[in-house]
Amino acid sequence: MALIDTINPLLTTGWTKGDAGWGIKDYEARGGYKQLRRVLESRMTQDDLIAEVKTSVLRGRGGAGFPTGLKWSFMPKAAPLKYVVCNTDEGEPGTFKDRDLMRFDPHAVIEGMIIAGYAVGAKAGYNYIHGEIFEVYQRFEEALDQARAAGYLGNNILGSEFSFDLFAHHGWGAYICGEETGLLESIEGKKGQPRYKPPFPANFGLYGKPTTINNTETFAAIPFILGMGGEAYLNLGKPNNGGTKLFSVSGHVNRPGNFEVPMGTPFSKLLEMAGGMRGGRKLKAVIPGGSSAPVLPADVIMDCTMDYDSIAKAGSMLGSGAVIVMDETVCMVKALERLSYFYYEESCGQCTPCREGSGWLYRVVHRIEHGEGRPEDLDLLNRVTDNMMGKTICALADAAAFPVRSFIKHFKSEFEYHIENKKCLVDPETQRMGSGFFKAGAA
Amino acid sequence: MDNDNAQLSPEALRRIDREVAKYPADQKQSAVMAALVIAQDEKGWLPKETIAAVAEYLGMAPMAAYEVASFYNMYDLHPVGKYKITVCTNLPCALSGGVHAAEYVKTKLGIDFNETTADGKFTLKEGECMGACGDAPVMLVNNKRMCSFMLPEQIDNLLAECK
């Protein structure tokens, strides 16, 4: 699945040739590595470079939306050995943008990482790639060889005093390695169990050295920001929400896929670009930022624009930009049951509230879905989430709690109906029409 | 398996060396994830003795390598069929037929999740999000090959291709 549509192509300019345009010659032909060359030849200072990124108000594309320039400025200047790490462990259900970025424009990620390395004074970097996309990992290794052969990686890059090398590391099936400190543990060859923070990676990161870690899309945006200037990039989006963003639209739309649009684009426009609702059915709910973001009912999301602030104001999170669209055929209890299973399955197990709580959530939602719910179960679910949120080492516990709380909050009648009547409020005939949950042949 | 069979081929060791070279000299353990994949590819799965051989080669405690092998889902600590098929059934895929696809494979092969066909050819697994939800239904064959838009016809072709 390549790019489906765009309003303002930036990150996706290189995607038009699909699998044929990822190589270094194509990248250079569309202006690639020009910004790295300019930074090195003009001997741009680290402070100026970081200031430019700050001006752009690029906010981290991995989920939390933390300002990238600010994050870079936290790196201690004096430390002799520092690292840059890219998070391509894209496993947040609904998110599939980094895979396409890496397939169609791996050199943009490489150039962004080298420039970041220069900005924070790192000598080496690693890109951690989701194990499930092994073919993409192999292509990235090829791209690294191309960049090395062309003199963009290694000692004295383009004849400058700056030396930097970059390597690929793959995961092997653990969602929790998307959490930045779990990811660092994993590169160190251990179980991917998140670390206590503080200390933050900028002080104690990979191998205990200061480390900057950003999402793939964040790094890929860097060459474009330097190309057009931070101010112009900011103005593409809206104040405090700079630039364009990739949205992965999945679920009940006619054309699922990736879309690059300016921050602040109305949700209704994005839905239209995705071909509208499948079968012309009615929109019921949208999870706007990956499965960990609270669900929003149709009328709320239809009034939102796609940017950090608007979605936050509506009570959810822009997260990774994964937009999961559900129509009227979906039983919300069943949908939540699948998500709760995911968090239960992926909890790394080191914090009791998360390990036990995620299991409780799944088991209780499961019993409601299977006609064994009890009147007190909704209170029980909310109580369990109270005991999880903000009480653990990493945010996976919160990510498990948000869907439960928001599904119950916005679709309470469906849960109550299930408990009382031991069946779905959305009748099975309707579900069969579209929800995709029924067995092959039965639809 | 006896210890001789647990040993890795010179070709596998050469590939592991290439992984080791990515990391600082005193951080060989960083290569353990890739090394275990290389070992799994060679042996078909990861017997304890093979995990120990990888650990020894990287100069780490066998238990440390075993912890890694058991933490990450795609390492096979038990024998699997010649073709391991993993179907994503997470919500975004389910909304576009992921569960249908899994049911179709189950019916065709006559097995459930976590089972292997009697002839040892196919093992079926349920997977979590593979970061390819726009291509739903998606499945992985032997961990490394991703198959997109797997409707019944595509599934028939895939299964026929697996000799």
Ligand SMILES: Cc1cc2nc3c(=O)[nH]c(=O)nc-3n(C[C@H](O)[C@H](O)[C@H](O)COP(=O)(O)O)c2cc1C
């Ligand atoms: C459970 C969990 C899973 C995460 N998964 C990812 C992921 O797949 N990709 C990603 O870039 N960030 C993920 N994050 C966020 C990272 O911890 C980190 O904030 C991010 O990589 C920083 O990059 P950014 O500032 O460019 O967004 C995850 C966080 C949590 C708590």
Ligand code: SF4
């Ligand atoms: S919150 Fe859950 S996933 Fe995160 S460290 Fe604790 S147990 Fe592990």
Ligand code: FES
């Ligand atoms: S939910 Fe199946 S690939 Fe993402």
